[in-house]
Structure formats: C-alpha cells, structure tokens
Amino acid sequence: MEPDSFRMHLNSLIQGLRNVTFMIQKQKAELVGYEDWYTRFVKEVGPKPLMRWAVKSRNRVVKESDLELLSEAKIRWVGNWAVKEERKFTFPPRMSSREMLGAIFADPGNPRMGVVTVSRRWVDKALPDWELLHATREVFIELSRLLHTAHAAADVSLCALDDREPSCVTPVIDEQPLACMDINAGVRQEHLDLEDGFGIREVEHYLKRDERRVEKARERYGSFSVTASNPIEAAPQLMESARMVLKKDKCHMPMMWSYRGGKIIDMISPNFADQNGKYLMFHRLADRVESLRADGVVLVIEAWWAQGEALDAQGQVIPPRDRKDRKEVLHVAAATRDGERRSLLAPFSRTKLGKIVFEETITGPDEELEVLGPFLPIFERWKQMDEREERWSS
Template identity: 40%
Template sequence: MTSDAVQPCPVADAHRRLMDCHTQWHTLHGSYLDPDEFRLNLNSLVPNLRNVTWLLQKQKAVIPDFANWYPAFQDACKKSEIMGWVVKSRNRITKEADLELLSSCQVIWTKNWLERVEGIATFPPRMSTPEIVHSLRHSNTPPVGLITVRRRWVDKALPSWELLAATAEAYSWLSQILWKAHEAFGVDRCDLADRSVECVTSALCSTLIRLPCMDLAQSELQAHFTMSGGVVNEQIERLDSNPTILKAAGERYGELEFPRSGPIENVPGFMKMARTMMERDGYHHTIAFLYNGERGVGTRGMQFEDQNAKMLAFESLADLVESTRADGIVIISESWFAAQTEKEKELDTFFFPARDRLDRTEGLTVHAATRDGRQMELVSMVQRGPNGEAICGEPVDLTVMGANTLAPIRRKWDDMQKRGL
C-alpha cells in the first residue's frame, strides 16, 4: 500500500458489514449454551458474511484492476469447503429452512505426547463445560494423563468443523479480500470508526489469519483436567514486540542478531541468541516462533508447572498453528537429558523420564519443524558454575532424535491437510 495516513474507506459498505459480522460472531459465541439463541444468531451471521462479497461486487466498476484480482479470489472460494458452505447455507437459511444443527461434546484423553484418543459424548446443550467436567470426573475416565472437554455445535452439512471455527474462518477470508480492495486503492488505514466492543476495529488482515479474539473466545468453551490434580489451565501468551521491550533487551543482552530466514535456516541463529540469554539470566523460557514460509506469523511464550500443563500448552500451540496458517515452527526451551540404563534397555518399552532422574543433565534446545517434513534440532549442554551460573557448550546436532513435544503440531498439520487447509 502507498500511504500510512488515515483515508476515507474506499469500500465502506462492505467494510462496515464485515465489522458487523465481527460483532455478530461474538454475540454467537455468547449464546453458545442456548440452542434457540445460538440458532437465531447463526441465522443472522451467515447471510451477513455472504453479503460482504455482494456489497464489494457492487463497486467493481470503480475498484482499480478489479477484473484481474477478484476472479482469483472467487476461484479460491470455489475450492474452499468453508466458503462453499457459507454460500449454500445462506441460501438454505433465506429460502428453505434453518441449518440442521447438532450439539455434541468432544472428549480427548491425552496419555502422553504420542498417545491420544478422541471421542464424542452426548450432554444436554444447556449443560455448561464445568458441569460436564464434574460429570466426567465422577465417571470411568482414565486415571492418568490429561482430559480435555470441548463443546461443539456443528451443521450436519459441515460435520468436520465446529461452527464458531467455521464462521471465524469465513471472516478471515473476507478480511483478506477487503484488504486486497484497500490495497487496490492505495489505502493502508481507513477512517471507519471502531465499535463499542474493543476488538471490533477496521483493521484487516492480508493473509488467512484468524483474529486472536476469536481464538481466545473459542478456548473458553473447553476445559482441561486430570483425575488426580484437578483443573489444568492453559499457559500460553502472545509476545508482541514493542520498542520498549526491544530496547530493554538490547541493554541487558547486548546487540542480538534476530534470525530472518525460514525456520530451518534460523536454528543456528536462534541458538546463538538463546545461549547469550541463558548465560546472562541462568534460565530460558520456552518460546515458540510460528512461520508461514519465511514470514513470521506469531511468537508465543509458554509456561508449565508439570507434564500435563506442558502437553496442554503444546496442544494450544497446535491450535494457533491452524489459526495463523503456520507451516513452520521453531521452539526454544530448556530440556533434561538422561541415558537409558541397561535395565531399561532390557525392558525395551520402559524409560524413566529424564525430568525425574537424579542422573539427568541440562540442555538448551532449539528445534525447528516444517509442514513438509523437514526438521532440525541443535542442543547446547549446560554446565552450572559454583554460584549456579549457566555455561553453555558448543551446539550439537540432534536432528535424528526429533522432539515428542512437536507431536501435537504434526497431528494438527495432518488434520489441516485432510480438511484442505
């Protein structure tokens, strides 16, 4: 785009309608536990999503180069399960009948990084997630691992998509095409006023990235618990860069060279940066960098008090991979290592976790993986000085081992492939 100044919106009718859809989406979320209200709000939202493109097409005569770039969007929509569903659903709602909604509850048992079982349970639509959790805790659920409960409304015509996720996906498609229209006019920021709901602004996305507020709202409809330890909360936060934080980092660590290539190529640079921070602070938080090609699409910090919370954090990270369309990821973290004993080798399948062993050693790891199957992992073993200070050794390539923590990410990529994302 050619200008940073605020300018009149070139496609105001379509843009306002998209902002209406954003507001309606949150109203739909708020009515999730009331079947009649949910149906009513969905019947209002879906036609409005369809109307955004109609309002845009009404201005095609004045939109620069419209005939060249808009047909590509139409072709992509024809191949999209979600956008095809929006078109058909609008016609059903306005001309035939309500969508055929089904209410279910997804129950996921995560025993460990590699063993995960999903099932569908039936509960009354007005039964809240905490009430479902209470019911499950008093049933014959597995005694170990993590249990996740997710409420789900689906349309019979779109069974693989939960409806909040489906409509959020459609919103992303429309936001992208309106961004393209603004770009055609050379408008970077338009003058449409923000709404009373804080997150409903005129901001648009140039790529298929779902809004953070929609991801957060959907996470409120799920709960996680263990049979022994009670509720497990998600511990993942967005790390936005700002000049104040960057300045403080420069003063503390010196001039850090942030890697600026693809995830695999960035591993050595991230390791160099992580070693500097580890030796300065004596620890390193777990941080994930999400990529689409060579473009960064998100940075997330994760904290976990135990193994269940760690598995949950990476499952949440996998959901962000889908919403940001990330096809590559880099994880920086501290790790424990331990060699398998002779007894454990005899037992073959048994291995006592390194985190619980007295002979464990400490390492700093940088692991990258991409959707097309590439990966790289460097490990710097950490020695502790007399006062606990960290001394990082030269990095070693452990790519051949892989990291189980990225299993949720790989499952998500497989699922996205099946759904055409």
C-alpha cells in the first residue's frame, strides 16, 4: 500500500536480477565448464516469457522510464470445493479494502453466498497475466539455479555475504524458493463470510521442533516412522500413526504435509471454525502449495462419511454430515502433481467409555470413495502451474 516505495524497490530488484548474468559472464574464465552449462541455461531459460520480460524491463528502467504499473484487486468467491469464481478489478492504489468491496457489491449480479477473498496485486502493463511479486520470484528462482551451478564450477559453497534481513537470505545459494517470497501471503488478502456478514481473520502460529516434546510424544503414542519419500507410499504409514494418536487422544487434528522432490518441505495443521471457514482453508492450502511449488501432499483429517450418494427433495446432494447413516472416519488422502491419488478411510465408533474401535480400512478408486473434494482447489492450482510451465527444478 506504499506505491512510491514499492516502485523504487521493484526497479532496484529488476536491475539486480539482470546484473546476475552480467557478473557471471565477467568471471567466465574462472568457472569450469562455463561454455557448456551457461549455453545450456540460455537455451533453456532464454525463450521463457518471464525471462524475456525481465531483460526488457531492466532496459526500460535503466534507459527509458519506470514500469507502467496497475494496482489490481483479484476477487475470489468460494461456494464449496468445486464452485469458485475469480474476477479482476482495477482500483486506485490507495483505495481501502472496504471501499473495494463496496464498489464490487454495488453490482447486484455479484454472488451473495460463500466466502469472498480480496487479494491485492501489482501488475505491469507489459506482463498483464502475472502479479509482479510472483513474476520476479520466478526469475529469482531461475537465476538461483544458475548461481548454484556457477558456485559449483568455482568450487565454492558459500558467498561472502553478511547477515541479511530477512533472515532466509543467507550465503547458501539455494535452488528452492525462499520462504519470504510467499506469492499468496495472508497479509495481502482479506476474507469475508457473505452469509454471516463477518470477516475471517487468518492467523498463523509457528512451532519449532522441541526434542523434549518429541520424547514425550514417543512415550505417549509409541514409536513410529514415515520412511517413504513419495506421498502415495507414505499414506499407509501416516494412517498407522494417525490411528495411534486417535486411540490415545480420542481426536486427531487436521494435518497436511507438502512434498517437493521426494522430501517433506512443510507441515501444517489447518483449523477452521465452520463449513465456510473449511472451504476457505482448503483454497488457502492450494495457495500454499503454489507458493512452495509442492509436487505432492498428504492430508490426515477426521471426517463424516457415508457410502454412496443421497439427494434431497430438490435433487441436491446431501453432505455426509447431514445423513443419518453417516460414520466417523479417519481419512488419509494423498495426491501428486503428476496425477497419482490415494485415499484411505478408517471408519470407527466410540464405546460408552470412550474407547475408539476401528473397522477395517477402506481403500478404492477415488471416484467411488468420493472423499477428495477438499483437494479439488489443489488439483486446479497444479493445472494452472502446469499451464505456466512452472516447476521446481532439482
């Protein structure tokens, strides 16, 4: 919300990104195999629209004028897992979110149900389909790969870089996206429940690993390990650990693990107060998957489940939570960006004394289980990332 400062730092960033290749070219005599790997980089990355935009933008900033920036608001309506609509509106940079919503809902044709999310965006007229923080992050990732190769060619592992702010910028040249470069940051979004008429505040709490607590957990639940590096293969192992937790605690908090390149890169426990909050949460998890460039996810959650489909008098599907034949289940669902899917359902009941009694775990095609609805926003996001050819390169 500080357009002048944002423009100044953006111009500085674009020049800095372009200077990376100039610096490497200057030192090519000291870099083993330079002609091979640098030529390969130029052939692979040079034709990409974002990289061409970065080069042209640097020339514009240095030789001509600032980028022509537009302030946009992207509005997302979420009705349920599958019902979603997105529109883009252009507003003056200093217009408040309340004023934006007032202008949007002055149109009686806009939805009045579900959850609406307002995301602030800066766009260059020369790159209308990309938000600028997203675009510059993608360029940064490509150049980090190049720098990583150059460091290996120079036989050095660290830059002569002092401590920086934010702290994720270190002397280690990493090929992964920096944590601080979240393209879907909660601070740039506001959420409103249209049915109840109140805002939904997004809060994140970060926990550091504490070995004393880990030992207490082992004493309480017993020992288990997840050895699989693939989300699909990890699902049965996580089901076993989830059973141990549910038997002991009589409940299991929602958990989602994100994978990239065969490694767990993120673990989160998403919580929500009601059904609209749940719909919003899984769309925000899709945002998180995109920001992390995750290529696999595993979800563990307690849920209601009923076999088959039931319709009400109006022909609408009755959700399992509202059916008399519903069952409580422990649900472990896994999916990868390449299209692999796996669902495990462990129905359970509670005795009068509160003991958890499990039935046999149900597995089968996702179409039959009909339980992967929460993953639909993530599947859609992966499709969008594929269309942009946006992948993590190891």
